[in-house]
Amino acid sequence: MSDSTLRQITQLSKLSFSELQARWRSLFGGEPPAYHRRFLVKRLAYRLQELAYGGLSPSALTDMDAILDDAGCDKLGRIRRRRNGSSGHRGLLIGTRLLREWDGNLHEVTVVKGGFEYRGERFSSLSAIARIITGTRWNGPAFFGMRGKKA
Secondary structure (H helix, E strand, O other): OOHHHHHHHHHHOOOOHHHHHHHHHHHHOOOOOOOOHHHHHHHHHHHHHHHHHOOOOHHHHHHHHHHHHHOOEOOOOOEOOOOOOOOOOOOOOOOOEEEEEEOOEEEEEEEEOOEEEEOOEEEOOHHHHHHHHHOOOOOHHHHOOOOOOOO
């Protein structure tokens, strides 16, 4: 890292919040986000290095987009709304484990692409799994504690 870049990064921690915002405007050409000081310092430090040495390669950016897409997230890492091919319930990431004790037995469900897995079988809904566990019709998300105030 060049002395000039290192010096600029070191000086960021000494700037006031309004000075950081001004620095953001000069480096990004737009208004800074309404985040805390620590975020601005870190992101400005990255931007200084990016300008001095170049950013991520196009293949790295493509890989990152694919990882986010596979996880059901948008380019900012936010969970997308439910769509065809999603986990089966809005907000659940693939790999999430749901645990529920019923009748003295612990039941574990794993969120998989396109639905849920319970005892080695795939299901498209939590309600189908709740019906197998209890023998009666249940709202699956309610059965697994995902509805109401405690969700």
